[in-house]
Amino acid sequence: MSEGWPLPPDPGTVVPHADPGTRASRPAIERAVADLIRALGEDPHAPHLRHTPGRVARLLEEETTQTPVRITALEDDIGYDGLVTTHGITFGALCACHVARLRGVAHICYLPGDRLVGLSKLARVLESCLRGLVVPERLAGTVAACLEERLDAAGVGVVLDMQLACRPGSTDTRVVTTALRGALREPGEARTTFLMQLGVGDGNGARPGGG
Numbered sequence: 001m002s003e004g005w006p007l008p009p010d011p012g013t014v015v016p017h018a019d020p021g022t023r024a025s026r027p028a029i030e031r032a033v034a035d036l037i038r039a040l041g042e043d044p045h046a047p048h049l050r051h052t053p054g055r056v057a058r059l060l061e062e063e064t065t066q067t068p069v070r071i072t073a074l075e076d077d078i079g080y081d082g083l084v085t086t087h088g089i090t091f092g093a094l095c096a097c098h099v100a101r102l103r104g105v106a107h108i109c110y111l112p113g114d115r116l117v118g119l120s121k122l123a124r125v126l127e128s129c130l131r132g133l134v135v136p137e138r139l140a141g142t143v144a145a146c147l148e149e150r151l152d153a154a155g156v157g158v159v160l161d162m163q164l165a166c167r168p169g170s171t172d173t174r175v176v177t178t179a180l181r182g183a184l185r186e187p188g189e190a191r192t193t194f195l196m197q198l199g200v201g202d203g204n205g206a207r208p209g210g211g
């Protein structure tokens with residue numbers, strides 16, 4: 001957790017996520033896709049393929065371009081200190097192992113520290129962690145670390161239920177990863193509430209791994 005994160009001034013704290021120098025280059029992707037098509041023994045100038053490099057490049061550029069996340073604190077007149085949970089956020093990303101599509105559903109909670117943030121911000125921070133090529137097994141840990149730092153939360157829980165299309169022997173493998181941080185790592189009310197909301201036992205069994 002970051003120490004002394006200042007409450008954001010209006011209209012919010014803009015959190016840059018990645019080095020702008022890592023931005024994808026559409027022309028370079030187009031050339032690479034044309035080369036790939038040739039390597040597969042096909043002609044990239046054939047009628048059914050001539051627009052493919054451009055389409056793939058647009059898609060990949062969109063998927064991998066970072067946009068800053070603006071995080072605005074809400075007025076917390078009542079001193080809310082319970083768990084804030086968002087269930088069922090659907091997402092897509094590209095895996096680092098095959099540059100293949102993975103799809104998933106995220107369940108995210110945080111235990112507020114000094115501030116509350118809008119619920120939509122959980123999805124925005126998640127989205128910012130999905131840009132580029134992701135390692136599915138590490139993704140929950142990455143998202144949890146990102147949220148813990150950006151929300152200055154006392155605890156964070158992330159469960160990602162992913163469908164991977166790239167695992168050998170299966171056209172659609174389901175992988176569920178969990179990352180619990182801060183107060184959520186220890187048995188207690190926050191962890192019990194989160195895991196019970198997900199229908200996972202009483203929430204105080206063996207500590208889930210992943211982050």
Ligand SMILES: [Zn+2]
Binds near residue numbers: 095096100166167
């Ligand atoms: Zn893969």
